[in-house]
Amino acid sequence: MRVESYKTLAEAARAMGPDAVFMAGGTLVMRDVNAGESASRIIRSADPALTEIRATGDGFSIGAGVTMARIVAHRDLPFLAPVARAVGGPQVRNMATVGGNLFAHHPYGDFAVALLALGARVVLAGQGGAKPLDDLLRERGRSGGPSLIVASIEVPRPRDPRAFGFVKVSRIKPKGVSVMSIAVNLPRDSGRIRGARVAFGAMGPAPLRVSAVERVLEGQSLDAATIARAAQLAGDGLDPPTDALASAWYRREVAGTHLRRLLEKMERG
Protein backbone atom coordinates (compact mmCIF):
# COMPACT_ATOMS: atom_id res chain seq x y z
CA MET A 1 0.00 0.00 0.00
CA ARG A 2 1.20 3.51 -0.85
CA VAL A 3 0.06 6.84 0.58
CA GLU A 4 0.25 9.76 -1.85
CA SER A 5 -0.22 13.37 -0.72
CA TYR A 6 -0.99 16.18 -3.17
CA LYS A 7 -0.90 19.94 -2.66
CA THR A 8 -3.89 20.64 -4.86
CA LEU A 9 -7.15 18.85 -5.48
CA ALA A 10 -6.58 19.01 -9.23
CA GLU A 11 -3.36 17.00 -8.86
CA ALA A 12 -5.08 14.56 -6.51
CA ALA A 13 -7.94 14.11 -9.00
CA ARG A 14 -5.44 13.28 -11.77
CA ALA A 15 -3.81 10.67 -9.53
CA MET A 16 -7.09 8.80 -8.90
CA GLY A 17 -7.72 5.49 -10.60
CA PRO A 18 -9.35 2.09 -10.09
CA ASP A 19 -6.53 1.04 -7.72
CA ALA A 20 -6.80 4.21 -5.61
CA VAL A 21 -9.06 5.52 -2.86
CA PHE A 22 -9.34 9.12 -1.68
CA MET A 23 -8.96 9.60 2.06
CA ALA A 24 -10.60 12.52 3.86
CA GLY A 25 -11.25 12.18 7.61
CA GLY A 26 -10.33 8.52 7.30
CA THR A 27 -12.98 7.23 9.72
CA LEU A 28 -13.96 4.58 7.16
CA VAL A 29 -10.84 4.35 5.00
CA MET A 30 -8.55 3.78 8.01
CA ARG A 31 -10.69 0.85 9.16
CA ASP A 32 -9.79 -0.87 5.90
CA VAL A 33 -6.14 0.16 6.21
CA ASN A 34 -6.00 -1.30 9.73
CA ALA A 35 -7.59 -4.51 8.50
CA GLY A 36 -5.10 -4.75 5.63
CA GLU A 37 -7.97 -4.47 3.16
CA SER A 38 -7.50 -1.02 1.67
CA ALA A 39 -6.94 -0.07 -1.95
CA SER A 40 -3.29 -0.24 -2.98
CA ARG A 41 -2.97 3.55 -3.31
CA ILE A 42 -4.37 6.06 -0.81
CA ILE A 43 -4.71 9.62 -2.10
CA ARG A 44 -4.75 12.61 0.25
CA SER A 45 -4.77 16.35 -0.32
CA ALA A 46 -4.13 19.29 1.99
CA ASP A 47 -5.73 21.74 -0.47
CA PRO A 48 -7.17 24.57 1.68
CA ALA A 49 -10.22 24.72 -0.64
CA LEU A 50 -11.34 21.42 0.91
CA THR A 51 -11.99 22.99 4.31
CA GLU A 52 -13.65 26.24 3.20
CA ILE A 53 -17.21 27.27 4.06
CA ARG A 54 -18.46 30.19 1.94
CA ALA A 55 -21.79 31.99 1.68
CA THR A 56 -23.02 32.08 -1.93
CA GLY A 57 -25.96 33.90 -3.53
CA ASP A 58 -28.66 31.48 -2.43
CA GLY A 59 -26.85 29.29 0.10
CA PHE A 60 -23.47 27.91 1.05
CA SER A 61 -20.53 26.23 -0.56
CA ILE A 62 -19.12 23.68 1.87
CA GLY A 63 -15.70 22.16 1.21
CA ALA A 64 -15.83 18.36 1.08
CA GLY A 65 -13.20 18.21 3.84
CA VAL A 66 -15.24 20.21 6.37
CA THR A 67 -15.84 18.14 9.50
CA MET A 68 -19.13 17.51 11.28
CA ALA A 69 -17.77 19.38 14.33
CA ARG A 70 -17.24 22.49 12.20
CA ILE A 71 -20.79 22.30 10.83
CA VAL A 72 -22.12 22.07 14.41
CA ALA A 73 -20.06 25.12 15.43
CA HIS A 74 -20.81 27.27 12.36
CA ARG A 75 -23.18 30.11 13.18
CA ASP A 76 -24.73 30.35 9.69
CA LEU A 77 -25.65 26.66 9.45
CA PRO A 78 -28.16 26.13 12.28
CA PHE A 79 -30.38 24.00 10.02
CA LEU A 80 -27.51 21.53 9.50
CA ALA A 81 -26.15 21.52 13.06
CA PRO A 82 -28.64 18.94 14.42
CA VAL A 83 -27.86 16.68 11.46
CA ALA A 84 -24.09 16.88 12.00
CA ARG A 85 -24.61 16.30 15.72
CA ALA A 86 -26.36 13.02 14.89
CA VAL A 87 -23.21 11.58 13.28
CA GLY A 88 -21.12 9.37 15.59
CA GLY A 89 -19.64 10.54 18.89
CA PRO A 90 -17.50 13.63 19.55
CA GLN A 91 -14.26 12.07 18.29
CA VAL A 92 -15.88 10.88 15.07
CA ARG A 93 -17.41 14.34 14.52
CA ASN A 94 -13.96 15.93 14.87
CA MET A 95 -12.71 13.73 12.04
CA ALA A 96 -15.65 12.74 9.80
CA THR A 97 -16.10 14.97 6.75
CA VAL A 98 -19.10 16.06 4.71
CA GLY A 99 -17.52 14.63 1.54
CA GLY A 100 -16.85 11.25 3.15
CA ASN A 101 -20.46 11.06 4.27
CA LEU A 102 -21.61 11.09 0.62
CA PHE A 103 -19.76 7.80 0.09
CA ALA A 104 -20.28 6.18 3.48
CA HIS A 105 -21.81 2.73 3.11
CA HIS A 106 -24.92 1.43 4.87
CA PRO A 107 -26.01 2.23 7.59
CA TYR A 108 -23.95 5.44 7.47
CA GLY A 109 -24.58 8.59 5.46
CA ASP A 110 -26.99 10.52 7.71
CA PHE A 111 -25.61 13.88 6.62
CA ALA A 112 -25.94 12.95 2.94
CA VAL A 113 -29.65 12.26 3.54
CA ALA A 114 -30.15 15.84 4.71
CA LEU A 115 -28.14 17.24 1.80
CA LEU A 116 -30.23 15.19 -0.63
CA ALA A 117 -33.49 16.60 0.78
CA LEU A 118 -32.08 20.12 0.63
CA GLY A 119 -31.34 19.73 -3.09
CA ALA A 120 -27.55 20.01 -2.73
CA ARG A 121 -25.23 19.89 -5.75
CA VAL A 122 -21.70 18.55 -5.83
CA VAL A 123 -18.67 20.09 -7.51
CA LEU A 124 -16.11 17.54 -8.69
CA ALA A 125 -12.38 18.30 -8.48
CA GLY A 126 -10.86 19.16 -11.84
CA GLN A 127 -14.28 19.50 -13.50
CA GLY A 128 -16.36 22.62 -14.01
CA GLY A 129 -19.96 22.99 -12.88
CA ALA A 130 -22.03 21.29 -10.24
CA LYS A 131 -24.27 18.26 -10.56
CA PRO A 132 -27.20 17.17 -8.42
CA LEU A 133 -26.27 15.03 -5.42
CA ASP A 134 -29.11 12.75 -6.59
CA ASP A 135 -26.99 11.72 -9.60
CA LEU A 136 -23.84 11.10 -7.57
CA LEU A 137 -25.71 8.91 -5.07
CA ARG A 138 -27.51 6.98 -7.80
CA GLU A 139 -24.25 6.30 -9.68
CA ARG A 140 -22.60 5.32 -6.40
CA GLY A 141 -25.38 2.87 -5.66
CA ARG A 142 -24.76 1.18 -8.99
CA SER A 143 -21.01 1.10 -9.36
CA GLY A 144 -19.58 0.88 -5.84
CA GLY A 145 -16.33 2.79 -5.42
CA PRO A 146 -15.91 6.08 -7.28
CA SER A 147 -12.64 7.21 -8.76
CA LEU A 148 -13.57 10.87 -8.57
CA ILE A 149 -13.08 13.48 -5.88
CA VAL A 150 -15.80 15.80 -4.64
CA ALA A 151 -14.32 19.26 -4.06
CA SER A 152 -17.31 21.00 -2.50
CA ILE A 153 -21.04 20.77 -1.94
CA GLU A 154 -23.43 23.61 -2.78
CA VAL A 155 -26.29 23.74 -0.31
CA PRO A 156 -29.25 26.04 -0.96
CA ARG A 157 -30.42 27.85 2.14
CA PRO A 158 -33.97 26.71 3.04
CA ARG A 159 -36.16 29.79 2.48
CA ASP A 160 -38.12 29.02 5.61
CA PRO A 161 -36.05 27.12 8.20
CA ARG A 162 -39.24 25.44 9.43
CA ALA A 163 -39.63 23.83 5.99
CA PHE A 164 -36.71 21.51 6.73
CA GLY A 165 -36.92 18.57 9.12
CA PHE A 166 -34.57 15.73 9.99
CA VAL A 167 -34.73 12.69 12.24
CA LYS A 168 -32.29 9.89 12.85
CA VAL A 169 -33.83 6.75 14.31
CA SER A 170 -31.40 4.73 16.39
CA ARG A 171 -31.63 2.26 19.25
CA ILE A 172 -28.81 3.53 21.43
CA LYS A 173 -28.91 7.00 23.00
CA PRO A 174 -27.17 9.40 22.69
CA LYS A 175 -25.07 7.71 20.02
CA GLY A 176 -26.02 4.86 17.76
CA VAL A 177 -26.04 4.08 14.07
CA SER A 178 -29.16 4.49 12.00
CA VAL A 179 -32.10 2.17 11.84
CA MET A 180 -32.98 4.86 9.31
CA SER A 181 -32.71 8.58 8.89
CA ILE A 182 -35.29 10.81 7.25
CA ALA A 183 -34.93 14.35 5.91
CA VAL A 184 -37.75 16.38 4.37
CA ASN A 185 -37.77 19.77 2.75
CA LEU A 186 -41.26 21.18 2.19
CA PRO A 187 -41.14 24.78 0.95
CA ARG A 188 -44.59 26.41 0.96
CA ASP A 189 -46.17 28.84 -1.39
CA SER A 190 -49.31 30.48 0.10
CA GLY A 191 -49.67 27.55 2.48
CA ARG A 192 -49.24 24.88 -0.23
CA ILE A 193 -46.20 22.63 -0.48
CA ARG A 194 -44.19 23.32 -3.67
CA GLY A 195 -41.11 21.28 -4.56
CA ALA A 196 -41.34 18.62 -1.83
CA ARG A 197 -38.18 16.58 -1.29
CA VAL A 198 -38.24 13.53 0.99
CA ALA A 199 -35.08 11.47 1.51
CA PHE A 200 -34.35 8.29 3.44
CA GLY A 201 -31.06 6.84 4.66
CA ALA A 202 -30.37 3.17 5.50
CA MET A 203 -33.38 2.21 3.35
CA GLY A 204 -31.42 1.18 0.25
CA PRO A 205 -27.89 0.93 -1.15
CA ALA A 206 -27.43 4.71 -0.75
CA PRO A 207 -29.56 7.63 0.54
CA LEU A 208 -32.56 7.95 -1.77
CA ARG A 209 -35.66 10.05 -2.42
CA VAL A 210 -39.13 8.57 -2.23
CA SER A 211 -41.04 10.08 -5.13
CA ALA A 212 -44.36 8.46 -4.16
CA VAL A 213 -44.32 10.39 -0.89
CA GLU A 214 -43.19 13.60 -2.58
CA ARG A 215 -46.10 13.37 -5.05
CA VAL A 216 -48.64 12.94 -2.25
CA LEU A 217 -47.33 16.02 -0.44
CA GLU A 218 -47.03 18.25 -3.49
CA GLY A 219 -49.62 21.04 -3.63
CA GLN A 220 -51.10 20.09 -0.25
CA SER A 221 -50.95 21.58 3.22
CA LEU A 222 -49.67 19.38 6.04
CA ASP A 223 -53.06 18.30 7.38
CA ALA A 224 -53.74 15.00 9.11
CA ALA A 225 -55.09 13.32 5.97
CA THR A 226 -52.07 14.29 3.87
CA ILE A 227 -49.66 13.16 6.58
CA ALA A 228 -51.48 9.82 6.83
CA ARG A 229 -51.29 9.29 3.04
CA ALA A 230 -47.57 10.15 3.02
CA ALA A 231 -46.89 7.77 5.91
CA GLN A 232 -48.72 4.97 4.15
CA LEU A 233 -46.46 5.24 1.11
CA ALA A 234 -43.18 5.69 3.01
CA GLY A 235 -41.77 2.19 2.56
CA ASP A 236 -43.19 1.87 -0.94
CA GLY A 237 -40.88 0.16 -3.40
CA LEU A 238 -37.90 0.40 -1.05
CA ASP A 239 -35.59 -2.54 -0.55
CA PRO A 240 -33.71 -1.77 2.68
CA PRO A 241 -30.85 -4.00 3.82
CA THR A 242 -31.12 -6.39 6.75
CA ASP A 243 -28.34 -5.92 9.28
CA ALA A 244 -27.63 -6.38 12.99
CA LEU A 245 -29.79 -3.35 13.83
CA ALA A 246 -32.96 -4.16 11.94
CA SER A 247 -34.39 -6.46 9.30
CA ALA A 248 -35.58 -5.19 5.94
CA TRP A 249 -39.15 -6.03 6.99
CA TYR A 250 -38.83 -3.99 10.20
CA ARG A 251 -37.35 -0.99 8.40
CA ARG A 252 -40.19 -0.98 5.84
CA GLU A 253 -42.75 -1.51 8.59
CA VAL A 254 -41.68 1.45 10.76
CA ALA A 255 -40.70 3.91 8.01
CA GLY A 256 -44.23 5.33 7.83
CA THR A 257 -44.51 5.81 11.59
CA HIS A 258 -41.25 7.75 11.78
CA LEU A 259 -42.15 9.86 8.75
CA ARG A 260 -45.56 10.62 10.28
CA ARG A 261 -44.01 11.68 13.60
CA LEU A 262 -41.50 13.92 11.84
CA LEU A 263 -44.20 15.60 9.70
CA GLU A 264 -46.46 16.08 12.72
CA LYS A 265 -43.61 17.65 14.65
CA MET A 266 -42.84 20.00 11.76
CA GLU A 267 -46.49 20.97 11.46
CA ARG A 268 -46.65 21.80 15.20
CA GLY A 269 -43.54 23.94 14.61
Add this chain to the structure above:
Amino acid sequence: MAKIPVTFTLNGSERAAFAEEGLNLLEFLRRAVGDLSPKYGCGQGTCGACTVIIDGETHLSCLTMADAVQGRKVETASGLANGKVHPLQEAFMEHFAAQCGYCTPGMLMSAKVLLDRNPSPTRAEVIEAISGNLCRCTGYAPIIDAILATANTRRLA
Protein backbone atom coordinates in the same frame (compact mmCIF):
# COMPACT_ATOMS: atom_id res chain seq x y z
CA MET B 1 7.93 0.24 2.95
CA ALA B 2 9.01 3.83 3.19
CA LYS B 3 9.72 5.20 6.65
CA ILE B 4 8.34 8.67 7.29
CA PRO B 5 9.95 10.95 9.90
CA VAL B 6 7.28 12.52 12.14
CA THR B 7 8.09 15.43 14.43
CA PHE B 8 5.42 16.58 16.85
CA THR B 9 4.76 17.71 20.42
CA LEU B 10 3.71 15.01 22.85
CA ASN B 11 2.41 16.25 26.20
CA GLY B 12 4.51 19.39 25.88
CA SER B 13 7.79 17.78 24.71
CA GLU B 14 9.18 17.73 21.18
CA ARG B 15 9.32 14.17 19.85
CA ALA B 16 10.50 12.64 16.60
CA ALA B 17 10.14 9.07 15.36
CA PHE B 18 9.77 7.10 12.15
CA ALA B 19 6.42 5.76 10.98
CA GLU B 20 5.90 3.11 8.33
CA GLU B 21 3.65 4.23 5.51
CA GLY B 22 -0.01 3.78 6.46
CA LEU B 23 0.72 3.17 10.16
CA ASN B 24 -1.99 4.54 12.44
CA LEU B 25 -1.24 7.03 15.20
CA LEU B 26 -2.17 4.55 17.93
CA GLU B 27 0.45 1.98 16.87
CA PHE B 28 2.93 4.79 16.21
CA LEU B 29 2.53 6.23 19.72
CA ARG B 30 2.69 2.83 21.39
CA ARG B 31 5.45 1.16 19.37
CA ALA B 32 7.61 3.89 17.85
CA VAL B 33 7.25 6.60 20.51
CA GLY B 34 6.74 4.37 23.55
CA ASP B 35 3.64 6.02 25.03
CA LEU B 36 1.48 3.08 26.12
CA SER B 37 -1.41 5.12 27.56
CA PRO B 38 -3.68 5.10 24.50
CA LYS B 39 -5.23 1.62 24.25
CA TYR B 40 -6.14 -0.62 21.33
CA GLY B 41 -9.70 -1.86 21.67
CA CYS B 42 -11.09 -2.31 18.18
CA GLY B 43 -9.06 -0.50 15.52
CA GLN B 44 -12.41 0.53 14.00
CA GLY B 45 -13.38 3.73 15.79
CA THR B 46 -16.08 2.12 17.90
CA CYS B 47 -14.59 1.88 21.41
CA GLY B 48 -12.75 5.17 22.01
CA ALA B 49 -10.00 3.52 24.09
CA CYS B 50 -7.43 5.04 21.73
CA THR B 51 -8.73 8.63 22.13
CA VAL B 52 -5.99 11.28 22.15
CA ILE B 53 -6.17 15.08 21.96
CA ILE B 54 -4.77 16.72 18.82
CA ASP B 55 -4.60 20.53 18.89
CA GLY B 56 -7.26 20.65 21.58
CA GLU B 57 -9.74 18.22 19.95
CA THR B 58 -10.32 14.55 20.69
CA HIS B 59 -9.43 12.19 17.86
CA LEU B 60 -9.42 8.43 17.48
CA SER B 61 -5.74 7.58 17.11
CA CYS B 62 -6.53 4.20 15.51
CA LEU B 63 -8.21 6.00 12.58
CA THR B 64 -5.55 8.70 12.20
CA MET B 65 -2.48 8.30 10.00
CA ALA B 66 0.65 8.75 12.10
CA ASP B 67 2.08 11.48 9.88
CA ALA B 68 -1.09 13.57 10.25
CA VAL B 69 0.30 14.88 13.57
CA GLN B 70 3.40 16.34 11.90
CA GLY B 71 4.01 19.70 13.64
CA ARG B 72 0.92 19.37 15.83
CA LYS B 73 0.30 19.09 19.57
CA VAL B 74 -0.73 15.68 20.85
CA GLU B 75 -1.90 15.01 24.40
CA THR B 76 -2.38 11.57 25.93
CA ALA B 77 -3.40 10.32 29.35
CA SER B 78 0.25 9.81 30.30
CA GLY B 79 0.70 13.58 30.23
CA LEU B 80 -2.12 14.30 32.69
CA ALA B 81 -0.21 13.75 35.94
CA ASN B 82 2.20 16.61 36.50
CA GLY B 83 4.10 15.99 39.75
CA LYS B 84 0.82 14.81 41.22
CA VAL B 85 -2.18 13.08 39.68
CA HIS B 86 -4.61 15.25 37.71
CA PRO B 87 -7.88 16.19 39.47
CA LEU B 88 -9.77 14.02 36.97
CA GLN B 89 -7.58 11.04 37.87
CA GLU B 90 -8.12 11.76 41.56
CA ALA B 91 -11.90 11.86 41.05
CA PHE B 92 -11.85 8.65 38.96
CA MET B 93 -10.14 6.90 41.91
CA GLU B 94 -12.51 8.33 44.49
CA HIS B 95 -15.64 7.41 42.52
CA PHE B 96 -14.45 3.92 41.48
CA ALA B 97 -14.70 5.06 37.86
CA ALA B 98 -12.07 2.53 36.74
CA GLN B 99 -12.55 -1.20 37.14
CA CYS B 100 -10.42 -3.01 34.56
CA GLY B 101 -9.18 0.44 33.53
CA TYR B 102 -8.95 -0.26 29.82
CA CYS B 103 -11.33 2.54 28.83
CA THR B 104 -9.92 5.00 31.37
CA PRO B 105 -7.19 6.76 29.31
CA GLY B 106 -9.70 7.47 26.55
CA MET B 107 -12.39 8.55 29.01
CA LEU B 108 -9.91 10.94 30.65
CA MET B 109 -9.11 12.56 27.31
CA SER B 110 -12.79 13.10 26.46
CA ALA B 111 -13.43 14.42 29.98
CA LYS B 112 -10.45 16.78 29.85
CA VAL B 113 -11.56 18.43 26.59
CA LEU B 114 -15.10 18.76 27.96
CA LEU B 115 -13.99 20.49 31.18
CA ASP B 116 -11.44 22.69 29.37
CA ARG B 117 -14.26 24.06 27.22
CA ASN B 118 -17.16 23.87 29.60
CA PRO B 119 -16.21 24.14 33.29
CA SER B 120 -19.79 23.53 34.50
CA PRO B 121 -21.28 20.80 32.33
CA THR B 122 -24.70 19.31 33.01
CA ARG B 123 -25.06 15.56 33.44
CA ALA B 124 -26.47 15.36 29.91
CA GLU B 125 -23.44 17.21 28.54
CA VAL B 126 -21.11 14.78 30.31
CA ILE B 127 -23.00 11.83 28.82
CA GLU B 128 -22.75 13.38 25.36
CA ALA B 129 -19.03 14.07 25.82
CA ILE B 130 -18.21 10.43 26.62
CA SER B 131 -20.67 8.97 24.13
CA GLY B 132 -17.79 7.92 21.88
CA ASN B 133 -16.10 5.95 24.67
CA LEU B 134 -17.29 2.46 25.58
CA CYS B 135 -16.92 1.02 29.07
CA ARG B 136 -17.77 -2.64 29.59
CA CYS B 137 -17.26 -2.59 33.39
CA THR B 138 -18.65 0.37 35.29
CA GLY B 139 -22.05 1.01 33.73
CA TYR B 140 -20.88 4.63 33.21
CA ALA B 141 -22.55 6.13 36.31
CA PRO B 142 -19.30 6.27 38.37
CA ILE B 143 -17.48 7.85 35.41
CA ILE B 144 -20.15 10.51 34.96
CA ASP B 145 -20.11 11.20 38.72
CA ALA B 146 -16.31 11.53 38.71
CA ILE B 147 -16.37 14.06 35.88
CA LEU B 148 -19.16 16.10 37.51
CA ALA B 149 -17.31 15.99 40.84
CA THR B 150 -14.12 17.30 39.20
CA ALA B 151 -16.08 20.22 37.77
CA ASN B 152 -17.62 20.94 41.18
CA THR B 153 -14.29 20.81 43.03
CA ARG B 154 -12.72 23.15 40.48
CA ARG B 155 -15.55 25.64 40.85
CA LEU B 156 -15.14 25.65 44.65
CA ALA B 157 -11.35 25.99 44.48
